[in-house]
Amino acid sequence: MQGNMNSEKNGFKKRIxxxxxAFTGLYELVKSEPNARIHLTATIFAVLGGFILRITNAEWCIIAIAIALVWAAEAFNTVIEKLVDHLFPEYHETARIAKDISAGAVLVCAIAALICGLIIFLPKLVLLTNF
Ligand SMILES: Nc1ncnc2c1ncn2[C@@H]1O[C@H](COP(=O)(O)OP(=O)(O)OP(=O)(O)O)[C@@H](O)[C@H]1O
Structure with missing residues (x-):
């Protein structure tokens, strides 16, 4: 029983x-990647825009998913870049292809997020400027 409680405590401490x-990883990402700082700026604008333009719950869900998608893609892209740099310090065709594909994945997510942002925010901004 005591052993169980201890392992649970250790388990809980381990989770914390x-x-x-995980937060340190996000900090490292923002610190080391200029692109992540662009995502951070875009995230702040999207969240502020959401409050100012009073987007609906469904729109918040879409914006949240779009933001998470871009951050996750950028994080995995950075991991791939770091591993590739470690494995291939010199020029290597495999390194080039891996990095280019990984960057392509970020681009796809960023374009999708931009489209979602435009569809949600643009009509509200147009309405706002018309009155
Ligand atoms: N070791 C390598 N061998 C071959 N090509 C490479 C190598 N390292 C980088 N490249 C090429 O240079 C491009 C840029 O690589 P780099 O590591 O500078 O990424 P980056 O443009 O700084 O990415 P990010 O801006 O997301 O940090 C890659 O997409 C790839 O085409």
Missing amino acids: KSFGF
Whole structure:
């Protein structure tokens, strides 16, 4: 029983620590990647825009998914870049292809997020400027 409780405690502590590592990872991402700082700026604008233009719950869900998609793609792209740089310090065709495909994935997500943002915010901005 005592052993169980201890392992649960350790398990809970471990979960908290894991959250800490995950936040450190996000901090490293923003610190080391200029693109991540662009995503951060876009995220702040999207959230502020959401409040100012009073978007609906469904629109918030779409914006949240779009933001998460871009951040996740950028994070995985950075991981791939770092691993590729470690494995192939010199020019290598495999490294080029891996990095280009990974960058392509970010581009696809960013374009989708931009389209969602335009569809949601543009009509509201037009209405706002008309009155
Ligand atoms: N070791 C390598 N071998 C071959 N080509 C490479 C290598 N490293 C980078 N490249 C090529 O250079 C491009 C840019 O790589 P780099 O590591 O500078 O990424 P980046 O443009 O800085 O990406 P990000 O802006 O997302 O950090 C890659 O997409 C790839 O085409």
